[in-house]
Structures are given as structure tokens and as C-alpha cells.
Amino acid sequence: MAKPYWNPYAAGIGLGLTLLLAYVVLGTGLGASGAITRLSVAAAHAVAPAAVERDAILGPYVAAGSPLVHYLVTMFAGTLVGGFLSAFAAGRTRLTIERGPTAGPGLRLALALAGGALAGLGARFALGCTSGQALSGGAMLQTGSFVFTGACFAAAFAVAPLVRKEWR
Amino acid sequence: MNLYAHDLLDAPIGLALALLLGLGFGFWLERAGFGSSRKLTAIFYLxxxxxxxxxxxAMVTAALGLQALAAVGLVDLGSLYVPATVVWPQLVGGLLFGVGFVAGGWCPGTAAVGLASGRLDALVFLLGAAAGSLAFAGLAPGLDDFLHAGACDVGSLPERLGVSGPIGAAALLAVALLAFVGATLVERIMVRRNPA
Incomplete structure (x- = not known):
């Protein structure tokens, strides 16, 4: 039986203290999309080395060396492990395709793929995602972080009725 | 006094400390319930x-903490890395990201926690995010002007508005408290209307 989630304000304060510690120790906030960028470039490089090395956007990532020696990638690995430890301790690990009661797994996975692609692209435009831009930049009161966060939630609320069947 | 200022983020010490902070990040996201895409998207249905x-x-805790540590001289805010403010691509990027969030059910950090919890839709979301990130390389060369549109030398909103950092953090706290009250009221109304 899965244990209940923690109080959102308490979890938020814990998350905020982790973010504060990251700023004090690392000198930068928390991030997630940067790791995906570096790992995806490494995967593309394994498939088409010459084309990726020539590319104006992707080439510099290859030149910077293995993604495994980038702090955002080790942070992402930590996020996976921390998430697993918490989920396991609370009895919340379960192999499943999470979706609303009337949504099929095919629809859910197709929208997960398309949504992931839009989020991955959007994070590149915005120089970060909900972690690096909204949360970390927001804590430093950055104008661009508030622009990103506002646009993100406005778009999500606007589109939510179209994908209601997926969730409710 | 921090690793970024000494260019040590990708040194072994930086890699190890980033891993440890990532552990905390993933832990708190999961404790909050963000290893569940249905819980994450429930906000969009009120x-x-x-x-x-x-x-x-989290944002207010870190913002107040940073301003307090800066006030007593323990942190030099100018030595910290902050993402650049480039208004127009961040507006468009935010719109794309928001659609991806509600349709895909995750954001990159929570998808990591979802994957660690066994959610296959989180794995597929992450594969999509990798593809979307690569697709940017195909679009960016033709969008050079747009990608720099609205670039700000001063990113700090309080500085742009001519107020101090602590005032800015206090204003963020006030906005957050109002949002908490509003959110709690809406939740109560929705539960009363449609229990389940």
C-alpha cells in the first residue's frame, strides 16, 4: 500500500532549501533539461558522428567532451536515484503507463512522445525548463524566468480541455 | 566562494556535489507527488x-534564503550563474513547453522521477524531449534574429524596476501567499461541486 504524499508546502520548503544549497555550494541552481540535451547529442553523435560534429549548434557539445563529465548530467543521475529511493521507501514504485480512466495506453504514449518533443524544443528556446528556468531563475528573480513560467502555465491551461480525455 | 565562480562545476568535486544535490532534488519532487503525471496535470483541471x-x-524559500545570506555577506549574488533573459524566445519557448507539459504529463525533472517510479510514459516523454532538443539544431540557424529578440543586459526584475532584491523577494512571497489562498479556495469549490 502506497503511503500518502507529503504536505505540498513542506515538500516545497525542502525543495527550496535544496535549491538554496545548490546556489551556495555549486554557484548555480538545479536543472534537468541540460542533461537531456547533452545525452541526446551524445546519442546522435554515436549514430552520425560527422554530421553532428559539423553542426553549428550540436558540434560544440561534442567538442566539450563526454556528457558523463558534465555536472548537469550527474545531477540528472542523482535526480533519478533520489526519486527512486523516495518512491521505493513509500511503496510507490509500479511499472505502469499512467493515464486517466478512459484513456488507452496507445493514446497516452503518443501524447507523451509528442508532449516530450514540444517540451524539449521549448526548453531550448527558453534556455531552460521548469527546473533551470522557472524554479532556479525564479528564485533569483529573473525577468526571463517569470516570462517563461507565465507563458508555460497559460499555454497549459489553454490546451488542457483538448487533452482532458487523457487525464480525467 | 562557489564552484561555478572557480570553474569547478565539471571537476570531480562539482560532479559529485551535483549528484548529491540531484538526490535531494529527486527526493523532494517524489515526496511532493511529482512522480505521478496525473497528479502533475490535475492543476490544469483545477x-x-x-x-x-x-x-x-520552493521558489520563495530559496529567494528569501539567497537575499538573507547576501545581506549578511555569506553569498555574493553576483558570483552566481543565472540563465540569461531573452524575452521573446522565452515567451515562445514557454508556450511550447506548456503545451508539452499538459499533453505529455511531465517536465524533464519530474519525468526523471516518474521514470524512477516505473512510469513508462515518463520514459517515452524523455525520449520525445531528447528528439525535441535535437530538432532545435535544425531550426536555430534560420531563427538567429528571433533567438536574440528581447535580450536584456539586466535580467533581475527588481533591478529593472528599481527596487532592492529583498523587496523583490518579499513581493514574490506576497504573490505566493495570495496564490495559496486562491488555490485553496478553488480546490474547495471544485470538490464541493464534483466530489470524487
Whole structure:
């Protein structure tokens, strides 16, 4: 039986203290999309080395060396492990395709793929995602972080009725 | 006094400390319930505002903490890395990201926690995010002007408005408290109208 989630304000304060510690120790906030960028470039490089090395956007990532020696990638690995430890301790690990009661797994996975692609692209435009831009930049009161966060939630609320069947 | 200022983020010490901070990041996201895509998206149907409560609590905690540590001289805010403000691509990027969030059910950090919890839709979301990130390389060369549109030398909103950092953090706290009250009221109304 899965244990209940923690109080959102308490979890938020814990998350905020982790973010504060990251700023004090690392000198930068928390991030997630940067790791995906570096790992995806490494995967593309394994498939088409010459084309990726020539590319104006992707080439510099290859030149910077293995993604495994980038702090955002080790942070992402930590996020996976921390998430697993918490989920396991609370009895919340379960192999499943999470979706609303009337949504099929095919629809859910197709929208997960398309949504992931839009989020991955959007994070590149915005120089970060909900972690690096909204949360970390927001804590430093950055104008661009508030622009990103506002646009993100406005778009999500606007589109939510179209994908209601997926969730409710 | 921090690793970024000494260019040590990708040195072994930086890699190890980033891993440890990532552990904390993943732990708190999962404790909050963000290893569940249905819980994450429930805010967009006004059913559960945990996303707003957790994000605002975390942002305000860190913002007040940073201003307090700076005030007593323990942190030099100028030595910290902050993402650049480039208004127009961040507006468009935010719109794309928001559609991806509600359709895909995750953001990159929570998808990592979802994957660690066994959610296959999180794995597929991450594969999509990798593809979307690569697709940017195909679009960016033709969008050079747009990608620099609205670039600001001063990114700090309080500085742009001519107020101090602590005033800015206090204003963020005030906005957050108002949002908490509003979210709690909406949750109560929705539960009364449509119990389940």
C-alpha cells in the first residue's frame, strides 16, 4: 500500500532549501533539461558522428567532451536515484503507463512522445525548463524566468480541455 | 566562494556535489507527488494545486534564503550563474513547453522521477524531449534574429524596476501567499461541486 504524499508546502520548503544549497555550494541552481540535451547529442553523435560534429549548434557539445563529465548530467543521475529511493521507501514504485480512466495506453504514449518533443524544443528556446528556468531563475528573480513560467502555465491551461480525455 | 565562480562545476568535486544535490532534488519532487503525471496535470483541471504550492514554496524559500545570506555577506549574488533573459524566445519557448507539459504529463525533472517510479510514459516523454532538443539544431540557424529578440543586459526584475532584491523577494512571497489562498479556495469549490 502506497503511503500518502507529503504536505505540498513542506515538500516545497525542502525543495527550496535544496535549491538554496545548490546556489551556495555549486554557484548555480538545479536543472534537468541540460542533461537531456547533452545525452541526446551524445546519442546522435554515436549514430552520425560527422554530421553532428559539423553542426553549428550540436558540434560544440561534442567538442566539450563526454556528457558523463558534465555536472548537469550527474545531477540528472542523482535526480533519478533520489526519486527512486523516495518512491521505493513509500511503496510507490509500479511499472505502469499512467493515464486517466478512459484513456488507452496507445493514446497516452503518443501524447507523451509528442508532449516530450514540444517540451524539449521549448526548453531550448527558453534556455531552460521548469527546473533551470522557472524554479532556479525564479528564485533569483529573473525577468526571463517569470516570462517563461507565465507563458508555460497559460499555454497549459489553454490546451488542457483538448487533452482532458487523457487525464480525467 | 562557489564552484561555478572557480570553474569547478565539471571537476570531480562539482560532479559529485551535483549528484548529491540531484538526490535531494529527486527526493523532494517524489515526496511532493511529482512522480505521478496525473497528479502533475490535475492543476490544469483545477483539481489539485500541488504543483503551484510546491513550486511557489520552493521558489520563495530559496529567494528569501539567497537575499538573507547576501545581506549578511555569506553569498555574493553576483558570483552566481543565472540563465540569461531573452524575452521573446522565452515567451515562445514557454508556450511550447506548456503545451508539452499538459499533453505529455511531465517536465524533464519530474519525468526523471516518474521514470524512477516505473512510469513508462515518463520514459517515452524523455525520449520525445531528447528528439525535441535535437530538432532545435535544425531550426536555430534560420531563427538567429528571433533567438536574440528581447535580450536584456539586466535580467533581475527588481533591478529593472528599481527596487532592492529583498523587496523583490518579499513581493514574490506576497504573490505566493495570495496564490495559496486562491488555490485553496478553488480546490474547495471544485470538490464541493464534483466530489470524487
Amino acid at each position: 483539481r489539485d494545486f500541488a504543483v503551484l504550492k510546491v513550486m511557489f514554496s
